Amino acid sequence: MNMSDNELTDDYDLQTRAVRSGIHRSQFNEHSEALYLTSSFVFDNAAQAAARFSNVEPGNIYSRFTNPTVTGLQERLAALEGAPACVATASGMSAILAMAMSLLKSGDHVACSSGVFGTTVQLFGNILAKFGVVTTFVDGSDPSEWEKAMRPETRLLFIETPSNPVTEVFDIAALAAIAKRHGAQLAVDNCFCSPALQKPLALGADIVIHSATKFLDGQGRVMGGAVLGTREIGEAVTGFLRTAGPTLSAFNAWVIMKGLETLSIRMDAQSKSALEIAQCLERHPGVERVLYPGLESHPQHALAMRQQRSGGAIVSFEVKGGREAAWRVIDSTRLISITANLGDTKTTITHPSTTTHGRIGEEARARAGIRDGLLRVAVGLESVRDITGDLERGLCR
Numbered sequence: 129m130n131m132s133d134n135e136l137t138d139d140y141d142l143q144t145r146a147v148r149s150g151i152h153r154s155q156f157n158e159h160s161e162a163l164y165l166t167s168s169f170v171f172d173n174a175a176q177a178a179a180r181f182s183n184v185e186p187g188n189i190y191s192r193f194t195n196p197t198v199t200g201l202q203e204r205l206a207a208l209e210g211a212p213a214c215v216a217t218a219s220g221m222s223a224i225l226a227m228a229m230s231l232l233k234s235g236d237h238v239a240c241s242s243g244v245f246g247t248t249v250q251l252f253g254n255i256l257a258k259f260g261v262v263t264t265f266v267d268g269s270d271p272s273e274w275e276k277a278m279r280p281e282t283r284l285l286f287i288e289t290p291s292n293p294v295t296e297v298f299d300i301a302a303l304a305a306i307a308k309r310h311g312a313q314l315a316v317d318n319c320f321c322s323p324a325l326q327k328p329l330a331l332g333a334d335i336v337i338h339s340a341t342k343f344l345d346g347q348g349r350v351m352g353g354a355v356l357g358t359r360e361i362g363e364a365v366t367g368f369l370r371t372a373g374p375t376l377s378a379f380n381a382w383v384i385m386k387g388l389e390t391l392s393i394r395m396d397a398q399s400k401s402a403l404e405i406a407q408c409l410e411r412h413p414g415v416e417r418v419l420y421p422g423l424e425s426h427p428q429h430a431l432a433m434r435q436q437r438s439g440g441a442i443v444s445f446e447v448k449g450g451r452e453a454a455w456r457v458i459d460s461t462r463l464i465s466i467t468a469n470l471g472d473t474k475t476t477i478t479h480p481s482t483t484t485h486g487r488i489g490e491e492a493r494a495r496a497g498i499r500d501g502l503l504r505v506a507v508g509l510e511s512v513r514d515i516t517g518d519l520e521r522g523l524c525r
């Protein structure tokens with residue numbers, strides 16, 4: 129007899145769990161994951177309603193609290209990251225917000241990498257600052273710089289590795305040890321690698337953040353996010369979401385859940401192409417430098433290869449000639465999408481200094497190493513020949 133898909137244990141491989149964990153079948157015993165499009169759930173009688181609300185009887189009440197499709201996605205993603213708990217959110221930013229609101233209070237201090245996603249810089253630097261959470265932005269990945277940033281009231285260290293867009297690699301185990309020594313927690317935005325390539329919790333991190341909008345969906349269809357960590361962290365974040373409301377819709381959860389089935393296969397294929405494209409760009413006379421952790425020329429190549437299964441699917445590179453030359457490459461493409469998103473099966477190209485990182489200001493950009501000639505390419509599933517041909521058209525010879 130088949131076991132229930134919910135009974136899948138850790139003995140099963142990642143790819144098996146990506147396809148089979150978190151399935152909650154309805155009374156019809158459908159084979160594919162069910163999409164429970166409903167805002168609320170009905171009770172048999174008044175007593176059952178009371179029992180559900182007072183937590184005496186487990187079960188769904190209202191989709192701002194729980195929804196079986198969202199629960200299924202949370203279970204599947206938790207299995208992939210090796211996390212005791214996963215809480216899905218409406219977007220990647222609401223995942224970071226929910227984590228911060230659940231774990232921090234006024235007077236707490238955060239050490240955040242200055243090289244994180246531009247909106248994350250604004251969330252910590254402008255929004256959370258209004259509520260008395262103080263953030264220091266730390267330059268670079270050198271653990272001694274992070275050690276210096278620690279204060280008695282430091283509660284959270286926040287990094288992205290590889291970082292967006294300059295692909296700086298952070299030593300997760302080293303920073304986790306610093307956090308631990310100072311009574312703080314380490315949160316890793318695992319957007320660029322996804323659990324298919326990197327498992328921050330296994331390396332000592334306390335929290336993993338995802339923008340599910342990127343590689344987890346992987347086909348550019350929906351927004352979503354997730355916070356992963358201990359059961360305690362999961363409960364704190366769930367408590368915030370139930371009250372504040374940025375929960376994930378059942379429909380988006382269903383789309384992302386199906387995206388997870390092909391995550392590992394997509395990541396492997398897109399990373400393989402990314403390496404070939406990075407090697408090709410590195411040889412090109414119009415290119416100043418290529419920032420890709422899978423290249424031996426990357427300053428943290430050895431660390432990246434210890435932490436990650438591959439270099440990933442994002443290739444950043446600096447062209448000779450600054451902004452004008454960078455824009456020429458973008459405007460000469462015929463195939464690659466000019467868009468801010470990444471992690472799609474369709475290759476995308478972005479000029480970070482005038483788009484995603486435009487609002488953080490010149491000084492912050494300089495600190496993060498985002499120069500005007502920098503371009504970020506998120507490699508998709510088109511052929512390598514067609515992608516490189518599209519990029520080379522606008523490059524100076």
Ligand SMILES: *Cc1c(COP(=O)(O)O)cnc(C)c1O
Nearest residue numbers: 219220221245292319339341352
């Ligand atoms: C896109 C992105 C986010 C924000 O996610 P949304 O789903 O757009 O809210 C956070 N971190 C990184 C690294 C990202 O690329």
